[in-house]
Amino acid sequence: MEEEMEIIFQKLTECFEKRRFADLRITLLDMKPADIAHYMENNLQQTERLMFFRLLPKELASDVFSEFESDTQEDLIRAFTDKELKAVVDDMFMDDTVDMIEEMPANVVKRILKNSDPENRKQINELLEYPEDSAGSIMTTEYVSFSAKMNVEQAFDKIRRTGLDKETVYTCYVTDGRKKLIGVITVKKLLLSDKNDLVENLMDTNIITAETTDDKEQVAMKFSRYDFLALPVVDKEGCLVGIVTVDDAVDVLQDEATEDIQKMAAILPSEKPYLKQSVFSIWKARIPWLLLLMISATFTSMILSGYEKELSALVSGATLYAFVPMLMDTAGNAGGQSSVTVIRALALGDVEFKDMLKILWKELRAAFLLALTVSIVCFAKLMLIDRLYNDVTAKIALIVSGVLFITIILAKLVGCILPLLAKKIKLDPAVVASPFITTIVDALSLIIYCSIAIALLA
Amino acid sequence: MEEEMEIIFQKLTECFEKRRFADLRITLLDMKPADIAHYMENNLQQTERLMFFRLLPKELASDVFSEFESDTQEDLIRAFTDKELKAVVDDMFMDDTVDMIEEMPANVVKRILKNSDPENRKQINELLEYPEDSAGSIMTTEYVSFSAKMNVEQAFDKIRRTGLDKETVYTCYVTDGRKKLIGVITVKKLLLSDKNDLVENLMDTNIITAETTDDKEQVAMKFSRYDFLALPVVDKEGCLVGIVTVDDAVDVLQDEATEDIQKMAAILPSEKPYLKQSVFSIWKARIPWLLLLMISATFTSMILSGYEKELSALVSGATLYAFVPMLMDTAGNAGGQSSVTVIRALALGDVEFKDMLKILWKELRAAFLLALTVSIVCFAKLMLIDRLYNDVTAKIALIVSGVLFITIILAKLVGCILPLLAKKIKLDPAVVASPFITTIVDALSLIIYCSIAIALLA
Numbered sequence: 001m002e003e004e005m006e007i008i009f010q011k012l013t014e015c016f017e018k019r020r021f022a023d024l025r026i027t028l029l030d031m032k033p034a035d036i037a038h039y040m041e042n043n044l045q046q047t048e049r050l051m052f053f054r055l056l057p058k059e060l061a062s063d064v065f066s067e068f069e070s071d072t073q074e075d076l077i078r079a080f081t082d083k084e085l086k087a088v089v090d091d092m093f094m095d096d097t098v099d100m101i102e103e104m105p106a107n108v109v110k111r112i113l114k115n116s117d118p119e120n121r122k123q124i125n126e127l128l129e130y131p132e133d134s135a136g137s138i139m140t141t142e143y144v145s146f147s148a149k150m151n152v153e154q155a156f157d158k159i160r161r162t163g164l165d166k167e168t169v170y171t172c173y174v175t176d177g178r179k180k181l182i183g184v185i186t187v188k189k190l191l192l193s194d195k196n197d198l199v200e201n202l203m204d205t206n207i208i209t210a211e212t213t214d215d216k217e218q219v220a221m222k223f224s225r226y227d228f229l230a231l232p233v234v235d236k237e238g239c240l241v242g243i244v245t246v247d248d249a250v251d252v253l254q255d256e257a258t259e260d261i262q263k264m265a266a267i268l269p270s271e272k273p274y275l276k277q278s279v280f281s282i283w284k285a286r287i288p289w290l291l292l293l294m295i296s297a298t299f300t301s302m303i304l305s306g307y308e309k310e311l312s313a314l315v316s317g318a319t320l321y322a323f324v325p326m327l328m329d330t331a332g333n334a335g336g337q338s339s340v341t342v343i344r345a346l347a348l349g350d351v352e353f354k355d356m357l358k359i360l361w362k363e364l365r366a367a368f369l370l371a372l373t374v375s376i377v378c379f380a381k382l383m384l385i386d387r388l389y390n391d392v393t394a395k396i397a398l399i400v401s402g403v404l405f406i407t408i409i410l411a412k413l414v415g416c417i418l419p420l421l422a423k424k425i426k427l428d429p430a431v432v433a434s435p436f437i438t439t440i441v442d443a444l445s446l447i448i449y450c451s452i453a454i455a456l457l458a
Numbered sequence: 459m460e461e462e463m464e465i466i467f468q469k470l471t472e473c474f475e476k477r478r479f480a481d482l483r484i485t486l487l488d489m490k491p492a493d494i495a496h497y498m499e500n501n502l503q504q505t506e507r508l509m510f511f512r513l514l515p516k517e518l519a520s521d522v523f524s525e526f527e528s529d530t531q532e533d534l535i536r537a538f539t540d541k542e543l544k545a546v547v548d549d550m551f552m553d554d555t556v557d558m559i560e561e562m563p564a565n566v567v568k569r570i571l572k573n574s575d576p577e578n579r580k581q582i583n584e585l586l587e588y589p590e591d592s593a594g595s596i597m598t599t600e601y602v603s604f605s606a607k608m609n610v611e612q613a614f615d616k617i618r619r620t621g622l623d624k625e626t627v628y629t630c631y632v633t634d635g636r637k638k639l640i641g642v643i644t645v646k647k648l649l650l651s652d653k654n655d656l657v658e659n660l661m662d663t664n665i666i667t668a669e670t671t672d673d674k675e676q677v678a679m680k681f682s683r684y685d686f687l688a689l690p691v692v693d694k695e696g697c698l699v700g701i702v703t704v705d706d707a708v709d710v711l712q713d714e715a716t717e718d719i720q721k722m723a724a725i726l727p728s729e730k731p732y733l734k735q736s737v738f739s740i741w742k743a744r745i746p747w748l749l750l751l752m753i754s755a756t757f758t759s760m761i762l763s764g765y766e767k768e769l770s771a772l773v774s775g776a777t778l779y780a781f782v783p784m785l786m787d788t789a790g791n792a793g794g795q796s797s798v799t800v801i802r803a804l805a806l807g808d809v810e811f812k813d814m815l816k817i818l819w820k821e822l823r824a825a826f827l828l829a830l831t832v833s834i835v836c837f838a839k840l841m842l843i844d845r846l847y848n849d850v851t852a853k854i855a856l857i858v859s860g861v862l863f864i865t866i867i868l869a870k871l872v873g874c875i876l877p878l879l880a881k882k883i884k885l886d887p888a889v890v891a892s893p894f895i896t897t898i899v900d901a902l903s904l905i906i907y908c909s910i911a912i913a914l915l916a
Contacts, residue, residue, distance in 0.1 A: 030664045034683050159649055169646050170628050170687075187645055188627050191617055206488045224712055225492050227705035229628075229687065246704055247685035253708065254682055257715035258802055264719070265798035266791050274803040275816060282824040286795050287831055293791050294832055294862075297784035298843060304780040305848045312776055318769075321779050322762040325900055326755035328783055332790075333724050333751050333893050337744050340723035344716055345732040358733060366740040373745055374752055381753060390763045404752075435791050442783055 009039050016048075021055055029057055036060065037067035050079045062091035069276055070103035077108055086115040093167050094120070095140035095248065098127040102137075127242075135219045136212035138252065139233045139242035144172040148182060148200035152193050159187070168245050171230045174203045181207065181232055181240040209234045212241060219244055220252035221349055260347055263430035264340060266293065293435055299443045300328075307450035314457050319391050323400050324446070330374065331407040331445045332438035338363055338415030339437050343429045346419060353424045359416055367412035375405040399453055407445035414440055467497050474506075479513055487515055494518065495525035508537045520549035527734055528561035535566055544573040551625050552578070553598035553706065556585045560595075585700075593677045594670035596710065597691045597700035602630040606640060606658035610651050617645070626703050629688040632661050639665065639690055639698040667692045670699060677702055678710035679807055718805055721888035722798060724751065751893055757901045758786075765908035772915050777849050781858050782904070788832065789865040789903045790896035796821055796873030797895050801887045804877060811882045817874055825870035833863040857911055865903035872898055 008027065015024035028036060036056070040049055053076060056064055065073065065088050077085060089097060089112055097116075101109050101124065113121050123141050130136025144166050146155050155172070163169040172190075174183035183203030193202055208226060210219045210233045222231060223246055231249075233242045259269040266289035270277060277285075304324075311317040342359065345351040351359060382397035415437050419429035466485065473482035486494060494514070498507055511534060514522060523531065523546050535543060547555060547570055555574075559567050559582065571579050581599050588594025602624050604613050613630070621627040630648075632641035641661030651660055666684060668677045668691045680689060681704055689707075691700045717727040724747035728735060735743075762782075769775040800817065803809040809817060840855035873895050877887035 032664070032666065032684055034685075156649065163646060163650060169649065187649075188621060191614065191627065191645075192622060206490070208490065224708050226490055227492075227708075229704070246687070246708070250682050250685075250704075250708060250711065253712060254715075254806070257712075257719075258806065261715075261719060261722070261798060261802050264722070265794050267795050267799065273806070273808040274799060275809060275813065275820075277820075279820060279823040279827065282820070283827045283831075286792075286824070286828055290788065290791055290795070290828060290832055290866075291835055294784065294788045294836060295839060297787050298839065300783035300787075301780040301844060302847055304783070305777070308776045308780070318766045319763070321782075322759040322766070324779075324782065325758035325762070325786055325904070326752065328786070329755050329758075329893075329896060329900065330748065330752045332896075333748055334744075336723050336893065337725050337748070340719060341725065341732060344719050348712070348716065348731070350731040351733060355733065362733075362735075362737060362740070365737040366744070369737065369741045370744055370748060373741075374748055377749055378752060381756065385756060386759060389760055408748075435787075435794070438787060438790075442787065446783070 005035065008035075009043060012039055013043060016044075016052060016055075024055060025057055028055075028060065033060055033063035034067050036064045037072075040064070041069060041072055046075055050076060054084075062088045066092055066096040066100075069272070070100060071276070073100055074104055074108060077104070077112065082111075082115050085112065089116050090120065093140055094123055094127065094142055095138060095167070095245075097124055098137070101128060102132070130212055133216050134212060135210040135214040135216055135233050135244060136242070138216050138219070138248050139212075139244045140167050141242045142166045143230070143232075143240075143243045144169050145240065146172055146174050146185070146199050148174050148176070148198070148203070150199045151195065152190050152197050152199070152202070153195040155185075155190055155199055156195075168230050168243070171228075171243075173232055173240055173243070174199055175240050179239040181209065181234055181238060183207065184232065207232065209238075210244065211236070216252050217256050217347075220249040220256070223249035224253065225349075256347070260343065260430045263428065264343065264433035266290065266433075266435040289435065293439055296439045297442070299439075300446055303443060303446045303450065307454065310454045310458065311450065314454070316391060316393070316396055316457060319396060320400075320449075320453050322390060324449070327400070327404060327407060327445050327449055328438075328442045330404060331411040331441045334367075334370065334374075334408045335411035335415035335437045335441045336433070338367075338412045339419055339433050342416045342419045343433055346423055346429050353420055356417075356420050359420065360413070363412050363416045364409075367409045370412070371405045371408035374408060375401040378404050395456070399456055400449075403445065403449045403452055406448055407441065410444055410448075411437070411441040414444075463493065466493075467501060470497055471501060474502075474510060474513075482513060483515055486513075486518065491518055491521035492525050494522045495530075498522070499527060499530055504533055508534060512542075520546045524550055524554040524558075527730070528558060529734070531558055532562055532566060535562075535570065540569075540573050543570065547574050548578065551598055552581060552585065552600055553596060553625070553703075555582055556595070559586060560590070588670055591674050592670060593668040593672040593674055593691050593702060594700070596674050596677070596706050597670075597702045598625050599700045600624045601688070601690075601698075601701045602627050603698065604630055604632050604643070604657050606632050606634070606656070606661070608657045609653065610648050610655050610657070610660070611653040613643075613648055613657055614653075626688050626701070629686075629701075631690055631698055631701070632657055633698050637697040639667065639692055639696060641665065642690065665690065667696075668702065669694070674710050675714045675805075678707040678714070681707035682711065683807075714805070718801065718888045721886065722801065722891035724748065724891075724893040747893065751897055754897050755900070757897075758904055761901060761904045761908065765912065768912045768916065769908060772912070774849060774851070774854055774915060777854060778858075778907075778911050780848055782907070785858070785862060785865060785903050785907055786896075786900045788862060789869040789899045792825075792828065792832075792866045793869035793873035793895045793899045794891070796825075796870045797877055797891050800874045800877045801891055804881055804887050811878055814875075814878050817878065818871070821870050821874045822867075825867045828870070829863045829866035832866060833859040836862050853914070857914055858907075861903065861907045861910055864906055865899065868902055868906075869895070869899040872902075 011027055040052055044052055101112060142165060144159055159169050170187045172185050173181060176182050183205050184207050185199060185203040189202055210231055212233055212235055230243045230245045232240055235241050262269045268285040270285050379397050379401040382392050382400060386392050418432045422429045422432045469485055498510055502510055559570060600623060602617055617627050628645045630643050631639060634640050641663050642665050643657060643661040647660055668689055670691055670693055688701045688703045690698055693699050720727045726743040728743050837855050837859040840850050840858060844850050876890045876895060880887045880890045
């Protein structure tokens with residue numbers, strides 16, 4: 001598949017360079033908008049893109065445009081004539097236009113709005129007012145609606161009349177005179193019904209809706225739970241104001257997963273694909289946590305320094321130092337396992353704060369088993385391997401593996417409690433993930449290690 | 459929303475306990491199958507579930523059954539009469555049946571197959587033969603197909619005749635006499651065309667397909683790229699054998715993200731939701747990496763022991779030890795940031811192995827900036843804060859922050875190269891994520907730290 005695409009891309013380049021534009025158009029007509037956009041962004045110079053865009057078959061132009069990264073969109077808009085801009089914007093779906101506008105500087109926004117139909121402009125302005133990350137910000141206002149007294153034939157007529165511009169026609173919405181949403185009906189149901197049946201007798205009145213201010217992640221989770229193709233969005237009065245379609249829900253789910261993964265790795269989330277990020281923006285996303293965690297490691301230095309004299313006084317002081325990294329890493333890994341498990345379960349809606357005790361009890365038992373296994377193996381390893389290069393006595397081996405046992409259990413408990421507490425106080429659980437927990441767990445394990453070793457060996 | 463659901467759940471429990479079954483059914487009719495399944499699994503004892511299931515309105519029973527976890531399904535099947543089993547299985551969508559069977563023990567599978575229609579049984583057996591994680595394993599054979607010479611009216615007739623049992627009717631497939639896929643047509647297109655138009659003139663012949671053996675993750679990524687509602691699956695000869703629908707693609711995307719997150723946190727992936735996992739299965743998923751990483755930390759112990767004598771001979775030996783955790787953690791965090799970024803970009807298809815040099819160059823520049831910032835701040839911190847409790851001289855501060863500079867750059871390079879190499883040799887990039895990279899980076903930074911310190915301070 002990928003190779004096939006490479007061949008098509010090469011053909012495009014050849015046709016474009018040799019100015020065989022008729023061939024170029026034929027090839028383009030057989031391609032999907034997403035692939036054309038990918039080609040233009042990755043294989044053309046910025047200066048070539050406008051010329052290439054003008055060669056696109058008319059029916060593809062706005063679809064391709066919707067697929068671009070916002071930087072590419074901005075460059076093109078700045079190069080467009082007013083007429084070109086109007087043609088593209090009028091043809092785009094409303095939610096794509098709004099997504100685009102949200103990323104543009106003010107002067108470009110102004111130009112886009114100036115070149116939209118008055119009706120579109122009004123709707124765009126309304127959509128722009130919804131908070132970022134809300135259902136309102138990802139919905140489109142282009143849906144098909146019926147009144148309850150229509151029959152199936154009239155419903156199909158309405159779809160035929162208005163459907164071309166709608167993002168989906170497969171789920172239609174039934175509203176009363178005040179635009180209050182009273183039912184949902186699918187085209188499948190319409191197709192399988194008699195043409196004289198009334199919409200009100202066929203429609204499903206058991207409707208799952210989102211409110212405009214709902215978080216878009218929760219909206220997307222409803223798609224994965226109920227297998228919808230589209231979800232109606234209503235205002236506080238229950239009036240239909242728009243719909244979210246499954247393709248946008250998929251994007252939200254993917255973005256949220258990426259964001260959580262970034263946060264878990266101590267990176268501030270970025271929406272751009274990796275290769276489009278500037279070195280400076282990568283620096284900006286990574287430096288805050290890196291600095292914070294480096295500075296908070298002062299605690300571990302302080303702890304080690306604090307115990308220094310007593311440790312050095314022990315015959316086996318240096319031997320004990322040698323196991324600090326192993327203890328810290330293992331505790332960090334153990335805590336990370338728990339925190340990441342709980343964070344993902346929270347994101348998927350598998351667990352909630354009220355399950356805290358259930359989770360604690362489960363993690364405690366798992367931690368006990370894990371700590372037992374790891375510390376037994378560690379004891380064996382110390383006596384068999386580490387003895388070969390180090391003065392490990394049975395007593396030291398017992399202390400190290402005993403401390404390992406305690407710290408694994410502590411790390412697991414910290415790892416599962418912190419994300420839940422974060423959720424409770426409405427912080428994002430993902431930001432307290434492993435790097436943060438590692439810092440806490442490091443300090444804890446060092447204190448335990450040093451104090452136990454000094455108490456038993458002094 | 460969640461509260462509303464709690465109230466409905468309480469009502470169900472009340473009706474069920476007081477045996478007000480008529481009220482119960484009315485409430486159930488207004489609920490989505492996913493919610494009923496959720497209620498039954500979380501609020502009913504295993505022994506109550508069969509009785510409750512028998513009370514479900516007939517049209518909901520198999521939909522609810524499809525939503526259960528496989529444990530619940532197995533318990534119910536064991537309790538079902540043959541007649542009940544047949545009714546449920548015949549009514550389920552083929553892909554759900556196959557998903558279910560894949561989780562069942564052999565004797566239950568046998569009973570399910572015995573109680574299916576001969577035609578269904580044949581198709582189930584065929585679907586069961588596709589490798590796990592392949593497109594074949596998640597597709598359904600229930601789609602609507604046309605021949606090219608049909609007109610729009612005939613096409614609608616066929617949808618009306620056969621559509622009720624199909625998982626989706628909105629994308630239909632055009633095949634020739636040998637079942638070779640020659641076109642795709644949407645119901646929207648059909649609705650907007652004249653009833654005498656021929657399917658062959660309306661259909662889209664530029665078809666994106668999957669092969670039965672394609673990886674299901676790649677198939678799901680096509681949905682997120684092209685915004686499909688369904689994707690046709692063909693065999694090696696290009697004959698249509700099934701379709702994948704967007705709801706299943708969403709599940710795959712969510713599962714793959716969860717799996718990657720688990721692997722990045724050194725956990726073997728599990729498909730079950732957290733609260734359904736037994737303590738033993740949690741232990742099994744977490745112990746291998748925990749042990750492996752603990753044992754591989756032997757290297758850090760060996761390195762520290764190896765340098766022990768020389769370090770102890772230095773006046774500032776103990777001071778140097780105090781910064782080992784800080785160095786290791788910071789390098790681990792830096793490496794983790796890069797590896798996780800590259801792993802996710804690979805999973806999203808944003809980068810490929812051939813982008814290796816681009817990635818390296820970008821990471822190298824970002825690493826330089828990050829290392830510079832962190833080591834300058836670290837130097838300041840050492841001179842201002844750490845001097846208060848430790849014998850940090852300017853020379854030691856320079857060594858520590860210099861080593862930090864080098865290890866951050868090394869960690870970032872290791873962090874971005876390893877996942878790419880893993881991808882190249884067809885390993886899963888996610889398994890070489892931060893915990894694994896931390897171990898390598900720990901060893902590297904210790905060697906550099908000890909050797910530089912000894913060289914400059916001895």
